[in-house]
Amino acid sequence: MKKFIRKIEPYLWILPSVLLMLIFILVPIVFVFRMALSKVSRAGLIKGFTGLANFTKILSTPTFSMVLKNTLVWTVAVVGLSTLLGFILALILNNAFKGRKIARAIVVFPWATTLVVQASIWKFILDTDYGTLNTLLMKLGIIDHAVNWTPSAGAWFAWEIACGIFVTIPFVTFTVLSGLQSIDGSYYEAATVDGANYWQKLFKITVPLVSSSLTVSTVLNIIYVFNSFPIIWNMTKGDPGNRTDTLVTYLYKLAFYNGKQGEAAAVSVIGFLILLVCATAYMVATLKKGDE
Amino acid sequence: MKKKNLKKVLALSLSLAAAISLAACGSTPAETNTKDDTDTTQESDNTEEETESTDKEESSGGKTEISVIAAQYGQNTADWWKTFEADFEKDNEGIDLNVEVISWNDISTTVNTRVANNQAPDILNIDVFADYQADDLLLPAKDYVSEETYNKMYEAFLEQSNVDGTIWAIPDLASARAMYYNKDILEGAGVTAPPTTWDELTEACKKIKEKYPDVYPWGIDMTTDEGQAAFAYYIWNNGGDFTDADGNWTLNSPENVAAIEYAIGLINDGYTNTDPANETRYDLQDMFGTGKVAMMIAPNSLPTYIKDGGNEVNYGMAPIPNNNGTSVSAGVMDRFMCFDNEYSDEEMEAIKTFFDYFFEDERYSAWVEMEGFLPATKTGGEALAAKDESMAEWIDIVGSCKFYPTAKTEWADVKQGVISAEQNALLGESVQEQLDNLQAEIAP
Numbered sequence: 043m044k045k046f047i048r049k050i051e052p053y054l055w056i057l058p059s060v061l062l063m064l065i066f067i068l069v070p071i072v073f074v075f076r077m078a079l080s081k082v083s084r085a086g087l088i089k090g091f092t093g094l095a096n097f098t099k100i101l102s103t104p105t106f107s108m109v110l111k112n113t114l115v116w117t118v119a120v121v122g123l124s125t126l127l128g129f130i131l132a133l134i135l136n137n138a139f140k141g142r143k144i145a146r147a148i149v150v151f152p153w154a155t156t157l158v159v160q161a162s163i164w165k166f167i168l169d170t171d172y173g174t175l176n177t178l179l180m181k182l183g184i185i186d187h188a189v190n191w192t193p194s195a196g197a198w199f200a201w202e203i204a205c206g207i208f209v210t211i212p213f214v215t216f217t218v219l220s221g222l223q224s225i226d227g228s229y230y231e232a233a234t235v236d237g238a239n240y241w242q243k244l245f246k247i248t249v250p251l252v253s254s255s256l257t258v259s260t261v262l263n264i265i266y267v268f269n270s271f272p273i274i275w276n277m278t279k280g281d282p283g284n285r286t287d288t289l290v291t292y293l294y295k296l297a298f299y300n301g302k303q304g305e306a307a308a309v310s311v312i313g314f315l316i317l318l319v320c321a322t323a324y325m326v327a328t329l330k331k332g333d334e
Numbered sequence: 335m336k337k338k339n340l341k342k343v344l345a346l347s348l349s350l351a352a353a354i355s356l357a358a359c360g361s362t363p364a365e366t367n368t369k370d371d372t373d374t375t376q377e378s379d380n381t382e383e384e385t386e387s388t389d390k391e392e393s394s395g396g397k398t399e400i401s402v403i404a405a406q407y408g409q410n411t412a413d414w415w416k417t418f419e420a421d422f423e424k425d426n427e428g429i430d431l432n433v434e435v436i437s438w439n440d441i442s443t444t445v446n447t448r449v450a451n452n453q454a455p456d457i458l459n460i461d462v463f464a465d466y467q468a469d470d471l472l473l474p475a476k477d478y479v480s481e482e483t484y485n486k487m488y489e490a491f492l493e494q495s496n497v498d499g500t501i502w503a504i505p506d507l508a509s510a511r512a513m514y515y516n517k518d519i520l521e522g523a524g525v526t527a528p529p530t531t532w533d534e535l536t537e538a539c540k541k542i543k544e545k546y547p548d549v550y551p552w553g554i555d556m557t558t559d560e561g562q563a564a565f566a567y568y569i570w571n572n573g574g575d576f577t578d579a580d581g582n583w584t585l586n587s588p589e590n591v592a593a594i595e596y597a598i599g600l601i602n603d604g605y606t607n608t609d610p611a612n613e614t615r616y617d618l619q620d621m622f623g624t625g626k627v628a629m630m631i632a633p634n635s636l637p638t639y640i641k642d643g644g645n646e647v648n649y650g651m652a653p654i655p656n657n658n659g660t661s662v663s664a665g666v667m668d669r670f671m672c673f674d675n676e677y678s679d680e681e682m683e684a685i686k687t688f689f690d691y692f693f694e695d696e697r698y699s700a701w702v703e704m705e706g707f708l709p710a711t712k713t714g715g716e717a718l719a720a721k722d723e724s725m726a727e728w729i730d731i732v733g734s735c736k737f738y739p740t741a742k743t744e745w746a747d748v749k750q751g752v753i754s755a756e757q758n759a760l761l762g763e764s765v766q767e768q769l770d771n772l773q774a775e776i777a778p
Binding site (some may be wrong): 083085086170171174193195279280283 | 442443446447449450465467471516557558559607608611621626742746747749758760761
């Protein structure tokens with residue numbers, strides 16, 4: 043009897059989280075799939091199975107391919123650049139210097155602020171008429187009249203990406219920093235004795251040893267940034283003409299502005315599948331590499 | 335070794351699942367807002383989620399229960415309904431009234447979820463009705479509103495809820511638009527009278543721009559928030575419309591194309607705010623309040639908005655400039671509707687009592703005034719006009735304005751479609767082509 047309890051004990055411990063996951067993750071996913079395959083009236087009533095009609099309708103619009111492209115640019119740019127910058131910042135913060143604790147605390151700030159607030163502040167800074175950036179530059183005498191920092195859709199998107207990077211860096215920094223601190227100093231001593239230079243130490247010791255932390259932060263960031271809603275929604279709502287929409291803001295508009303909940307669910311399913319494939323592929327690849 | 339692999343796979347899938355759920359948490363939009371003007375858009379300027387519900391009293395022995403979902407127009411809406419509920423129950427002892435006040439951002443989602451779960455409210459106060467009507471969820475207005483109350487409504491307002499000859503919803507309040515202008519700027523620039531025609535408008539913009547290079551002569555909002563309003567202002571004042579007299583869509587009519595080309599021209603000539611696809615009417619109202627925008631089209635609530643913002647402007651009000659001799663104001667109105675929940679006779683009576691009580695002149699005018707809107711009943715209009723002279727002017731305007739074709743089920747698509755067409759035109763694409771495509775999509 044005791045042996046039996048021993049055997050099932052671990053499963054009992056994970057049971058609550060498995061149940062929570064089933065209820066809060068699996069059930070909604072099933073609902074979204076069902077909606078994506080159904081004809082849904084504007085009032086939200088499911089009016090029967092339509093197969094892939096919602097998908098074909100979505101895939102046939104030119105807007106969708108533009109939005110998909112935006113989503114890829116957004117995810118790759120934000121995750122890629124914030125990983126690079128966050129990594130560099132972590133290396134800097136890992137050095138012993140005066141005021142290191144304060145510096146580390148400051149790095150957390152962008153992370154500790156709600157995204158909605160961040161996005162609103164960035165929008166306020168950039169505003170042509172009342173923006174603090176123009177005011178500052180004019181006070182400093184660098185420009186003599188207000189500059190429109192967001193003259194085009196591309197400019198808006200670039201600023202949104204910049205904001206995304208700004209709020210994502212802290213997470214990368216801290217994940218990498220925790221990895222860096224677990225590296226035994228004797229590796230570096232040994233390398234120094236063997237005559238390795240800074241770059242050799244960086245690429246032969248540091249990078250391989252923090253790669254598991256980097257994997258975690260990258261996978262989480264891919265998912266998080268891909269699904270990020272508040273920055274784009276608060277800065278441009280995906281405007282003008284869907285030029286700054288990503289899948290998430292696009293499906294929100296489809297569902298709640300156009301009342302096409304079936305098609306919105308289809309977009310959601312497409313996003314889910316892309317994410318699932320990317321995240322799985324990335325994790326499998328990096329974990330395999332770790333085995334070698 | 336095998337065991338190790340299994341563990342790895344398990345760990346991988348668990349962390350993946352956790353990651354996805356984490357991502358889902360992060361992407362929940364949490365915004366709310368209150369409306370200072372009734373329209374069919376969902377705006378999102380504020381950032382806290384808030385669903386206020388008045389105290390719910392669960393099943394009260396033998397009483398007839400009615401449930402109401404009401405839209406949150408402003409900061410005081412929920413409190414007003416709470417008092418209303420208490421007064422109503424005191425005066426009608428056999429009825430247990432439950433009013434839930436929900437912010438504009440959440441109300442559609444909430445109602446749709448209830449409808450999908452067969453828990454539709456009895457009475458709903460919201461902007462649009464056609465989607466519910468199309469699903470056969472509503473009762474005709476005459477079934478649930480007493481004749482006396484029904485006859486109080488402006489005919490033109492009731493007509494906005496006409497589908498196939500039946501009126502399905504009744505108006506709760508309305509608002510209308512006019513042109514506001516900064517008297518000091520116009521005078522300073524040598525514009526003696528507010529522009530009434532498009533030629534005069536262009537001329538006025540030119541003069542203002544020359545005299546005050548830092549002022550935007552004309553405000554335009556082509557955002558996802560309310561870009562359909564801009565579309566309506568220009569097409570209606572050029573003799574165009576969304577539909578013809580028979581209700582067929584005429585989105586790409588020559589008048590419409592010319593109208594939008596004119597608006598885009600104003601923007602390209604530098605006479606307007608710099609980013610019409612992103613600057614909402616509220617942004618423009620702020621700029622008008624500080625004298626950065628000289629003229630704009632806005633609802634009757636603008637003066638209160640400017641005052642609440644702590645600004646002061648020497649403003650005047652005039653009809654929206656037009657290109658064909660008649661100025662048309664854009665009206666917007668919200669509605670009450672009644673879901674078909676298979677009522678007993680007592681329940682039907684209770685619902686009628688609710689509407690009689692709500693639209694009682696004194697109570698109703700007080701509510702409309704509190705929310706800063708215009709009344710939808712003739713008696714309410716008379717009462718407000720008698721009380722406030724500036725109101726009288728608006729009540730005239732609202733009696734003669736045009737409305738969006740919200741009774742048509744394609745409206746949601748048309749609305750987003752015209753906004754998208756405007757924004758693409760801003761990016762340099764042809765207005766004609768955009769509207770041709772939209773027309774083909776809406777009415778193939």
